[in-house]
Amino acid sequence: MSAIDWGSILPEARQAMLSLEAVSHRAGLSRRLLELVKIRVSQMNGCAFCLDMHTKEARQLGETEQRLYALAVWHEAPFYDESERAALAWAEAMTNLSAxxxxxxxxxxxxxxxxxxIVALTSAVIAINAWNRWAISMRTEPGSYRPDLAR
Incomplete structure (x- = not known):
């Protein structure tokens, strides 16, 4: 199956996703924290496109390579503060709801x-889980995201 440009086919769906995404950015959460959460959820869901996108975004915000590389094992890594740990644990639990x-x-x-x-963080986790599902199921090409064109 080839990629489906779902945002062009049904722009109302894309706009709804963008609206949900925007909520988390207006509630006073740091963009770097939100990117860490998006990366971790995308790792859990196996979404290569979103991993590519959000690691690029995180780097532009000044996130370090060390913290990006260790994010999959943040429980054991000393590079994250207590607020980040709380947000990452919340995101993981929301992504793996069966537990x-x-x-x-x-x-x-x-x-x-x-x-x-907390409501905004929850919104961000809901949004990235949905974005992952769009990207994976519609075969969005990993590596094609360009931060310079996203603004």
């Missing part, structure tokens, strides 16, 4: 984020 989302993860978030930011 549930423990109350302790929500409590850990409250130590670092406002309720508004």
């Amino acid at each position: 549930g989302v423990p109350d302790a993860l929500y409590q850990a978030l409250l130590a670092h984020f406002s309720e508004r930011q």
Whole structure:
């Protein structure tokens, strides 16, 4: 099956996705944190296109290679602060819903984020999970994303 340009075929679907995505950017969460979350969820979902996109975006925001390389094993790596750890644990639990989302993860978030930011983070995780599904199922070509053309 060749790639389907779903955003052109059904622009309302793409616009809905962009609207959901925008919520997280307006709630005071750092863009670097959001990129880490998007990368980790994309790793879990096996989305090569989104991994390519969000690692490029993270690098443009000043994220280090060391932290990007270790993100898949963030539990063991000392390179992430407690707020990042709380956000990554939340994102992983939301992505792997079959294991549930423990109350302790929500409590850990409250130590670092406002309720508004938690809702925005949740929105970001929902959005990247959906983007992953679009990219994988529609055969979006990994490596084709160019940050210089995305703005």
